[in-house]
Amino acid sequence: MSTLAHVFEAAGMSTVVLASMADVARKIHPPRVLACEFPLGRPLGKPADVAFQRQVLNQAFAMLHATEPVFEHFPEVVASDEMPMACALPPRDDPHAPASVDEARGLISAYRRAVSRKGVTSVGRALTPEQIPDALDALHQWANGASWKDVPLPGKNTVAVCHDIRAYYLEAALELVGDLAPGGRAFDAWFYEVTEAGQTILAARRALKAQEAPFPFWFYMVAGHLE
Amino acid sequence: MRALASGMDVPAFDDTPFTPLRKPLSECRVAIVTTASLHRPDQERFSQADTGFRALDRNDRELIMGHWSPNFDHSGFQIDLNVVYPIDRLEELAAEGVIGEVAPHHYAFAGNQPDTVSEIRLDTGPQCAVQLAADAVDVVLLTPV
Numbered sequence: 001m002s003t004l005a006h007v008f009e010a011a012g013m014s015t016v017v018l019a020s021m022a023d024v025a026r027k028i029h030p031p032r033v034l035a036c037e038f039p040l041g042r043p044l045g046k047p048a049d050v051a052f053q054r055q056v057l058n059q060a061f062a063m064l065h066a067t068e069p070v071f072e073h074f075p076e077v078v079a080s081d082e083m084p085m086a087c088a089l090p091p092r093d094d095p096h097a098p099a100s101v102d103e104a105r106g107l108i109s110a111y112r113r114a115v116s117r118k119g120v121t122s123v124g125r126a127l128t129p130e131q132i133p134d135a136l137d138a139l140h141q142w143a144n145g146a147s148w149k150d151v152p153l154p155g156k157n158t159v160a161v162c163h164d165i166r167a168y169y170l171e172a173a174l175e176l177v178g179d180l181a182p183g184g185r186a187f188d189a190w191f192y193e194v195t196e197a198g199q200t201i202l203a204a205r206r207a208l209k210a211q212e213a214p215f216p217f218w219f220y221m222v223a224g225h226l227e
Numbered sequence: 228m229r230a231l232a233s234g235m236d237v238p239a240f241d242d243t244p245f246t247p248l249r250k251p252l253s254e255c256r257v258a259i260v261t262t263a264s265l266h267r268p269d270q271e272r273f274s275q276a277d278t279g280f281r282a283l284d285r286n287d288r289e290l291i292m293g294h295w296s297p298n299f300d301h302s303g304f305q306i307d308l309n310v311v312y313p314i315d316r317l318e319e320l321a322a323e324g325v326i327g328e329v330a331p332h333h334y335a336f337a338g339n340q341p342d343t344v345s346e347i348r349l350d351t352g353p354q355c356a357v358q359l360a361a362d363a364v365d366v367v368l369l370t371p372v
Contacts, residue, residue, distance in 0.1 A: 003344045004260060004336065007352035008367045009244035011360055014255075017369040028371075029243040030290070041299030043370045044316075045306035053316050057368075061326070064252055064366060069243045080300075120268055122301070160296065167298075170305055187302035195285035199366045 005030030016060045018043045026071070029211075032063045032070045039080040039184025047181045072188060081183020084190035092172045097133075098140040100196035104133045107172040114175035122167035126155030132168050135161050136200055143203035148213055158208075162221040164199055169197060192226060202226065255365035258330035259320075259354065260340035263304070263311045263372040264294040264368070268296050273337045280355050283333045285314070292372070299372055311372055317365035330364045338372055 002025045005015040009031055019025035020043055022035035034154040036056065044053045056074060063070050090106025093101070111129060115121045123129050131154045138153045139161075157163040169191055183188075192198040201221060208218035248255070250281045262271040273281075273293040279321050283290065292304050292311065303310040314333065320326045340347060359367065 002369070003348055004262075004352050004355075005367075005369055006244050006346060008260070008356050008359065009246045009355035011353070013356070013359060013364055013367050014246045014248050015369055018371065020371050031243050031245045031307060039300050039303070041301060041372050042303040042310045043265045044310045044313050047310040050316070050319075053309055053313055054319075055314055057320065060368065061252060061320075061366075064248050064255075069245055075257060079280040118289070120291060122291050122293075123303075143244055146339060155256065161295070163295075167301070170301055172301065174305055181306050184300050184303070188300065192365070202355065212324055220295070220297055 001034070002028035002030040005032075014064055016063050017061060018056065021175060022073070022132050029069070031069045032064060032066065034060045034074055035071065036074040037077040038065075039078060042078070042184060044107055045074075045076075049084070049181075052077045056106060060122045080185040082185045082189050083183065085173065085177065085180075085182040085186040085195050087177050089195060098137060098196075098200070100136040100140055101133045101198040103196045104136050104168070107169065110172040110175045114171040115135070118171070119124065121171060123171070125163050126157050126160035127164040129168060131155060133166055135165060136197055139200050139204035143200055145207070148208060148210060148217075164211055165197055166191060188223070192222065228326060240275055247318075248305070250365070252366070253324055254327040255325045256328045256330050256357055256363055257317060257366045257368060258362070258364045259305050259314060259333040259368050259370060260332075260359075261312050261319065261370045262335070262336045263292050263370070264337040265312055266293055275339075277337045278340065279351050280336045282336045282358065283335060284366060285329055285331050285333070288314075291300035294338060294372055301364070304372075313368075313370070317368075324354055326366070330359070332358065334358070346350075346368045 004006050005017050008015050016032040017030045019033050019035045025033045044056050046052045092102055094102050096163055134154045138151050141151045142148050205218045205221045256259050267287055268291050274293050315331050321329045
């Protein structure tokens with residue numbers, strides 16, 4: 001990010017960097033840095049808050065008038081809300097299916113409504129939406145002792161598959177709660193702590209680690225701090 | 228996560244390049260360059276080791292955040308893309324005369340890069356700079372995720 005500032009300045013353009021990692025930006029020395037302590041993934045701080053985003057941009061653009069390199073901090077910190085978002089999950093429908101598979105099937109209508117409203121979906125790195133329950137079924141089997149070498153994962157790439165499952169749940173959940181902006185970690189807290197799918201991913205990841213599967217194969221399935 | 232990242236190896240630059248603003252901001256053409264791996268559904272997805280970039284048209288709003296890191300929030304972007312890519316705010320600032328113009332194209336790179344970032348420094352970054360210059364961009368707002 002800050003590296004690109006060097007490239008663009010050298011090409012004759014003035015740059016200003018919104019930095020979420022102040023320490024990293026300091027080492028790279030871009031000419032104008034506005035360090036913002038916001039939840040990671042939200043460089044403008046608050047979704048759907050026009051006034052707040054404008055404040056950030058006003059301070060950033062004002063820095064363009066400086067006559068020498070400048071490093072400022074945005075005065076307001078936005079803390080990450082770690083409380084799981086309040087989103088009801090579908091009741092059990094098929095008692096013979098693994099709970100996460102049943103849960104994912106139950107969310108398909110909300111997911112489809114979200115896609116038709118938004119016109120775009122983030123699901124599709126490795127899976128179609130219809131394959132989400134199948135992928136959870138394979139992860140469920142891994143979590144329960146099956147070897148990843150024996151039970152194939154639809155979509156193959158574990159990291160891409162986990163992104164797709166998380167995106168499917170995110171889009172469905174926001175549809176169910178009506179796009180109420182959750183706090184910075186509220187969706188992830190809900191996904192990993194409350195949903196069967198999140199629990200299944202975490203359990204499958206622990207199983208892969210125990211089976212000594214290659215590190216990149218399991219480590220990047222979820223955020224680095226999760227177990 | 229922040230604590231983890233602040234210990235990351237990054238390329239250390241000793242000098243700070245500095246291109247002063249050559250005209251009033253109210254006459255400047257402004258582009259956004261983000262490292263959130265944004266792309267349109269019809270564009271090639273970012274691969275896990277993608278050092279390239281995607282050009283976004285000024286009017287694109289149906290975008291995907293294809294970043295490969297599982298470490299940050301996606302819900303903010305899903306609700307309001309401006310929290311990552313403040314294109315509507317830029318249009319407002321242009322309409323109000325705070326900035327001169329919104330550039331016709333904006334660019335997205337992937338934030339997850341090897342520690343040396345050499346491809347971006349020496350190859351794709353300069354390519355992007357050429358495209359920005361061809362659009363007569365004066366100011367670049369860089370947004371990470």
